[in-house]
Amino acid sequence: MRNVYVLGTGMTKFGRYPEKNVPLLGGEAALMALKDAGVGIKDVEIFFCGNLFQAPNMVGQRVLQQVGQTGIPVVNVANACATGSTAFREAYMAVASGMYEIAMAVGVEQMGKQGLLGSGGGGSDPAYATEGRLGSGLMPAVFGQAGVEHMRKYGTKLEHFAKISVKSHKHATKNPFSQYRNELSLDDVLNSRMIAYPNTLYMCCPTGDGAAAAILVSEAKLRQLAGGRRRPRVAAAALTSDPWTEHDLALPDVSTLTRRAAKQAYEAAGVGPKDVDLTELHDCFATAELIHYENLGLCGDGEAAKFIDEGGGMHPALGGKSPVNVSGGLLSKGHPLGATGVANICEITWHLTEDERARPRQVPNAKVGMAHVIGLGSACTVHILTI
Amino acid sequence: MASEKAQAADSGPRPIVPFLRLEPKPHLVGIRCSCGAIYVDLNRVACSRCGSAGPFEQVSFSGKGSVYVFSVVHQSFPGIPTPYITAIVDLAEGAAIRGNLLDFPPEQAQRDPHKVFGLPVEMVTRVVAKDREGRDVVAFGFRPAKR
Numbered sequence: 001m002r003n004v005y006v007l008g009t010g011m012t013k014f015g016r017y018p019e020k021n022v023p024l025l026g027g028e029a030a031l032m033a034l035k036d037a038g039v040g041i042k043d044v045e046i047f048f049c050g051n052l053f054q055a056p057n058m059v060g061q062r063v064l065q066q067v068g069q070t071g072i073p074v075v076n077v078a079n080a081c082a083t084g085s086t087a088f089r090e091a092y093m094a095v096a097s098g099m100y101e102i103a104m105a106v107g108v109e110q111m112g113k114q115g116l117l118g119s120g121g122g123g124s125d126p127a128y129a130t131e132g133r134l135g136s137g138l139m140p141a142v143f144g145q146a147g148v149e150h151m152r153k154y155g156t157k158l159e160h161f162a163k164i165s166v167k168s169h170k171h172a173t174k175n176p177f178s179q180y181r182n183e184l185s186l187d188d189v190l191n192s193r194m195i196a197y198p199n200t201l202y203m204c205c206p207t208g209d210g211a212a213a214a215i216l217v218s219e220a221k222l223r224q225l226a227g228g229r230r231r232p233r234v235a236a237a238a239l240t241s242d243p244w245t246e247h248d249l250a251l252p253d254v255s256t257l258t259r260r261a262a263k264q265a266y267e268a269a270g271v272g273p274k275d276v277d278l279t280e281l282h283d284c285f286a287t288a289e290l291i292h293y294e295n296l297g298l299c300g301d302g303e304a305a306k307f308i309d310e311g312g313g314m315h316p317a318l319g320g321k322s323p324v325n326v327s328g329g330l331l332s333k334g335h336p337l338g339a340t341g342v343a344n345i346c347e348i349t350w351h352l353t354e355d356e357r358a359r360p361r362q363v364p365n366a367k368v369g370m371a372h373v374i375g376l377g378s379a380c381t382v383h384i385l386t387i
Numbered sequence: 388m389a390s391e392k393a394q395a396a397d398s399g400p401r402p403i404v405p406f407l408r409l410e411p412k413p414h415l416v417g418i419r420c421s422c423g424a425i426y427v428d429l430n431r432v433a434c435s436r437c438g439s440a441g442p443f444e445q446v447s448f449s450g451k452g453s454v455y456v457f458s459v460v461h462q463s464f465p466g467i468p469t470p471y472i473t474a475i476v477d478l479a480e481g482a483a484i485r486g487n488l489l490d491f492p493p494e495q496a497q498r499d500p501h502k503v504f505g506l507p508v509e510m511v512t513r514v515v516a517k518d519r520e521g522r523d524v525v526a527f528g529f530r531p532a533k534r
């Protein structure tokens with residue numbers, strides 16, 4: 001496998017764009033990334049497009065109908081919330097394999113206000129729908145239970161989950177790409193209405209629209225095109241699915257596959273958790289972020305609450321250490337499903353290259369960044385970028 | 388097959404999922420692989436733990452178990468009463484299953500979650516809907532076990 005670099009990145013602000021459509025949003029992000037890379041669509045040799053809700057609709061080809069139909073291979077990717085990060089990984093592999101010199105990955109989603117509840121299911125006769133009658137299989141309950149599992153094992157308190165959301169919103173005030181940029185107090189978070197215990201409204205990520213894109217190149221192309229600009233190397237691109245574990249079929253196990261992906265990624269990159277200068281991890285709910293501190297090795301098992309109390313996950317400028325989700329994360333920045341994984345790559349890249357788009361929240365001297373995404377069902381990606 | 392056809396033609400109650408059997412009294416059914424993995428489900432091509440394609444042993448569950456973890460759902464689809472407790476129950480025979488925890492106040496579970504962990508429970512059934520043919524649809528749930 002060859003070295004692969006992120007030459008250009010771009011993303012739309014996450015939010016609501018009812019006047020736009022999916023190919024338009026994806027096209028906007030693609031153009032930004034191409035411009036940032038200093039190349040044109042005619043230079044791109046293969047394109048991986050991540051989108052979930054319109055997966056049958058050839059979104060990638062429709063993006064090219066917006067930015068330039070060059071006839072290149074297009075692969076449409078769907079992998080739940082890991083859709084964008086899987087598209088990025090496919091683009092990485094296309095270049096790493098030696099088959100292509102320049103690949104593009106776009107993640108795009110338009111969710112409107114439909115929320116994470118989705119459809120009720122039950123097939124043709126709704127009398128046989130199981131949601132709410134055989135418990136809940138919806139995201140808020142699944143990630144509520146993941147948090148409750150941590151409470152059972154380690155005595156974790158509601159306040160610790162809530163503190164994560166306070167931190168996320170504080171971080172987001174420094175990110176113009178974030179859907180929400182308002183600060184919240186601990187009381188605001190704890191007193192907002194309960195959605196699925198222990199996650200209150202402000203411990204759940206919002207839904208929204210948005211797109212992000214990245215241009216990946218080989219080392220030879222980097223030398224030719226970078227013009228002295230420093231660009232991060234993709235030091236690890238791990239992807240796992242959920243292995244058999246005791247409760248997985250009843251309660252999706254989001255921890256085991258994350259631990260496996262993290263281990264693979266650390267080994268591939270030749271770094272450990274202590275070397276990581278910033279992490280963007282999949283905080284679809286506050287409970288998720290807390291358990292992933294341990295899953296990614298940012299702290300020891302059972303130590304997440306202590307980690308939080310000692311400023312773990314907080315931006316160094318706010319007195320924290322091991323910064324996590326300085327972008328605001330899914331909780332504040334937003335979570336247009338297909339876009340999320342590529343947006344994480346943008347954020348990491350901007351810190352490693354001291355890009356002006358991260359200036360208000362720049363993590364000082366960032367050399368190693370990690371991006372983690374979980375798609376329930378389940379898929380997990382961990383990417384490590386180094387400079 | 389004959390009994391399934393008879394049941395289909397019947398105007399009597401129907402289980403909400405195929406692994407809930409109503410006769411002779413309500414119980415869950417499943418399969419056990421020789422590797423020890425156990426599934427509350429009959430339709431599998433192979434064991435997802437070890438990959439064996441069987442043959443699998445048929446299992447009837449006692450309905451007894453204990454609560455592993457739970458959440459209290461406060462927001463759901465129209466027509467689903469909230470709040471309710473969704474729980475993962477470790478069945479005595481070894482499998483885990485998701486179901487509503489009934490006869491336990493949701494606010495009490497939120498106030499003192501550690502009282503719910505490991506709570507011994509037993510399976511109960513209840514009618515949750517009428518289908519298009521007018522038959523009662525029966526779901527299972529769990530309630531604190533009677534001592």
Ligand SMILES: [Zn+2]
Pocket residue numbers: 420421422423424434435436437438439
């Ligand atoms: Zn087996």
